[in-house]
Amino acid sequence: MALGRAYAVAIRGLDGITVEIEADITGGLPGVHLVGLPDTALQESRNRVRAAITNCGNSWPDTRLTLALSPATLPKVGSMYDVALASAVLSAHLKKAWPRLEKTVLLGELALDGRVRPVNGVLPAVLAAKRDGWPTVVVPCGNLAEASLVDGIEVWGVQSLDQLQRWFTGQARLAARIEDAGAGAAPHCLDLADLIGQTEARVAVEIAAAGAHHLLLTGPPGIGKTMLAQRLPGLLPELTEEEAIEVTAIHSIAGTLAPETPLITRPTFIAPHHSSTVAAMVGGGTGMARPGAVSRAHRGVLFLDECAEIGTHVLEALRTPLEDGEIRLARRDGVARYPARFQLVMAANPCPCAPTDPKDCLCNAGAKRRYQGKLSGPLMDRVDLKVEMHPIRAGAFTHEVGEPTAAVRARVAAAREAAATRWRGLGVRTNAEVPGPALRHEFRPGEATMALLRTAVDRGKLNLRGADRTLRIAWSIADLAGANSPTPDHVATALSFRQGGAR
Structure with missing residues (x-):
């Protein structure tokens, strides 16, 4: 009996969960049995992994092979597990416990000739690996720039399964982290x-x-x-x-x-x-x-x-x-x-x-x-x-x-900075996110301003949610004007926009 082990990451929403992949080679009729709630794409990985391993100069075990993905109750989706599956099979078949394999999270899809193709969800997977304390993660070279955005974890890019296998034995090098991966040309903004x-x-x-x-x-x-x-x-x-x-x-x-x-x-x-x-x-x-x-x-x-x-x-x-x-x-x-x-x-x-x-x-x-x-x-x-x-x-x-975009953007930036400073204690950055109770109590405007709002509520033109939203608009108008608090004129303007009657 031979047992190999590798690690990958399953994505659930924006969160990642470490998945342990075990390959067990035992006596019996030849066949590959994949367990651990795989979806269709993952079920098909048996054929991709077998072709990639044989086309990279390795032999395939001619006996019963069981691949288990744990946690067993967690559904596994996609082709992100191919590289880890192949590494676990190689470790079990060659009876090699590579130290690098035991400390590395592996991500990527395999082509039939052993090339490693990029996959979706690499960034949240690398963030999950860092959170769980993994020292190293290997990703496809096509995803290396994306993975390099995460600091505090060693990131390598791989091009083929053969290169990865030689890296396990210390005979090859992988592509290193891309410095300044987030630096890129600013997208064009319409004026x-x-x-x-x-x-x-x-x-x-x-x-x-x-x-x-x-x-x-x-x-x-x-x-x-x-x-x-x-x-x-x-x-x-x-x-x-x-x-x-x-x-x-x-x-x-x-x-x-x-x-x-x-x-x-x-x-x-x-x-x-x-x-x-x-x-x-x-x-x-x-x-x-x-x-x-x-x-x-x-x-x-x-x-x-x-x-x-x-x-x-x-x-x-x-x-x-x-x-x-x-x-x-x-x-x-x-x-x-x-x-x-x-x-x-x-x-x-x-x-x-x-x-x-x-x-x-x-x-x-x-x-x-x-x-x-x-x-x-x-x-x-x-x-x-x-x-x-x-x-x-x-x-x-x-x-x-x-006015051009640059001039308006400068005023908006100043208004947003004023709002972020004012709401820092509430844990929000924009006026639209401010809770209603804070608007009505801690940051309540003057009586003249609130009287105008109360009149609109009494006349049935606003409900309570509308009153809060009107106050948020008034705060935005005040921030653009450089005022410390909304005035009755700011609330009147906010009411006109709120009711669709501004002229």
Whole structure:
């Protein structure tokens, strides 16, 4: 009897769990038995591992081979375990207990000729290995830049199974950590000066950027709603180191991480099609749920163009992540938790026919109500700023030039810094995240300011959640103005944007 052992990592949501892989060679009819709740991709690894081992100049055991993945009750998904499986088989068949193998976590998929291919989810797997105290991790060379983002653990890149086997015996070297792996070309930001006119909408976008508020833009087609939304990420500050790692880990699991930019340092802009399903929007899939658009937009912008054309059940699924900042998805293999703290920007036409001139509308009152009724009251109650955009004059093409992104970004950065300093004791960084009790008690504005808010509540124009959200908008306006506390004018402006009646 011969026994080999290697280690890999299983990904559950954003967390990783160390998996021990044992290879046992005993007498009996030739065959490979894989146990430990493997999925289809992992079941097929038996053929990949066998071909890779034989094509690298090794023999395959001609007797019974049992491969066990522990914990046995944890479902194993994907092809990330190939390299560890092959290493355990080699250790058992050659009866070699390599010291390096016992201290290393192995990640990667095998080609039939022994090449090691990159896989998804390497960053959270390396973070889990570091958390569990592993000194070394070996990843595919295609994932080396991503793995090099994690400090405090030795990271190596491997190209083939033969190279890895010779590294175990000290006869070969692996690719070393990539220094400054997170350094890359800054993504291009669209300039706000490209947008003609729309002063009111520009102000709303600046307020939204300063406080991380949600925004609804309505107006006829071709008026600039999409252009404005696409320029919002350029107004936001760069992600902190912790936020960048978290966002990068989500995109690593989703398989949307670009090889040339392994570290995402700028807020992302995610714009799903209006025909997207609930699973595409919030996450899903069989077995263990995968991250959806709301998680890929974490710390960035989720833009829903033609939002009235999106299925009602899809829009209603956004209510929980908008309120909680995370999404919890229960599937057959367990509950996956993904962060989803994003800024929602929605764009909609005023009616189904959406003429450039409202006088040319052909829709009756019932059609308009049905069209606008797709945006439910509970969802709209979670949207802070509502702006109705109007056609511009022809003279704006030659006379009106808006502020560039750089100038607006500077004001937003100053406002965000003021907010982060003020809310540091609460553990939040933006006005949109501040708890309601703190707004009403510890950081309560003056009586004149609160009187205006109480009047709106007494008249039934605001509920209690709306009052808190109005206060958050007022704080953002005050931060942009450099004020120490919201004034009645700031609250009045916030109320006008909140109620969709700003002019």
